[in-house]
Amino acid sequence: MSDHALQAAAEAVQKGDPERFAATMACAPAQRGPLWALYAANLEIARAPWASAEPMVAEMRLQWWVDAFDALAETGREPQHELGPALLPLRAQAPLISAIAEARRWDCWREPFEDEAALWAYLDQTSGNLIWAAASALGAAPGLEARARDFGAAAGLAALFSAVPQLEARGRLPLPDGRPETVARLAQEGLARIARARGGRDPALQAAFLPGYLAPSRLKRAAQDPSRVAEGQLDGSEFARRAALLRAVFWRI
Template identity: 50%
Template sequence: MSLDACAANVQRGDPDRFLAVMAAPVAARARLLPLYALNLEIARAPWVSTEPMIAEMRLQWWRDVVTEPTPRAHEVARPLHDLIQSAGLPLDVLDRMIEARRWDIYRDPFEDQAAMDAYLEDTGAGLMWLSACALGAAPEAEQPVRAYGWASALASYLRAIPELAARGRVPLVDGRSQAVSQLALRGLIRLNAARRTGVPRALRPALLAGWQAEGLLKQAARDPAAVAEGRLQLSDFARRGRLLWQATTGLF
């Protein structure tokens, strides 16, 4: 029931986000790790069983954790509860982030592009806004943080397309090359909009988790076939170099 357990879970299950949090200032890590550990728990919940009801129960368990006034004896739930209380995290954002993962349980495609956009908004953008809130974000920072989070979520989602398809899901509303390229360009537009608006330096550790977004989205826009073929990735040099640059400069 400690931050060490959260860190160990994130390191094993979400190594890219673990690298990002370790590049953040030490004080920020204690605020980010419980949220990243929660994200890992709810992202895995739909896949741990072939029985939809079990997955539904796991997600409901986490919804209850978020709203209950007393902490549960769980290695992630306890530090998460403490963070919710100390940072005053918005419970509605947490609930939508968990609820959105119900889509992963079933094999139904997104109803339309707006539904997919909402999924990215509630999952990735919601997580990045919660991370910023944990670092003391004011309401006026929400729009740029969410825009950057949405772009980052899209980049990660595009990278997961082959695995989702292999598991019998229909991950894209329109999988044609032109549509994938246009989707990636939409992500780049949101990323650039976040830059134009700006985010206070104190909140920028929350944005480190999106350090690969720009490179991945540019690659997807230029070479959309890389998405379905599982080639959407940055070189190790580019990955680490970009993270180092973002962490040291504070730019995003």
């Protein structure tokens, strides 16, 4: 793995996704390289739909990533990108990353999700795939995939809740139904998925879960007071956020 590419990946995550960067720094040093590469690629994919006001242009940017990871999976060819050398060790996870890019096509357009099932499918294909890619890159056994996807979808919902004010300000409809009872129900389902995902001491799964260290508290607040979602009031103080990461590290999520 190129030291330059890995450094670029780490710096991109530190700047663009500080929660994941902090969580990755709490992992074992040997785990950080694959995670930085994966999270940096995820950042690039997540930004692509917002790179142009023209949905078709944004989709073309996503298609580049789909093609790049399809090629990595099929032939081992390095993506022609600054991150390329850092992504080579993720060949086995490339189909999952390609699927994330495919699912992000929804972000290029302004239509809302058809229903809650469509929302959960999107969360599984984005955050669920990301969490499972992280766990599998660190050596998690295939039998742990369901737990990884449960946690990933729930963490994705918590992140989406946090982004609701920003998304609505940009003319998007991030939820299929914004009524308080619906928000509370979604939050409760997210908490149920986290509960299913918990248990065991698999180090790969634990490391993959760490970036979601704020998900439980965000979902609890949304379930208790759904108005906090629209108001952007799901997070506590900086001290509380740091304490949540410490709890996740020492007691695991």
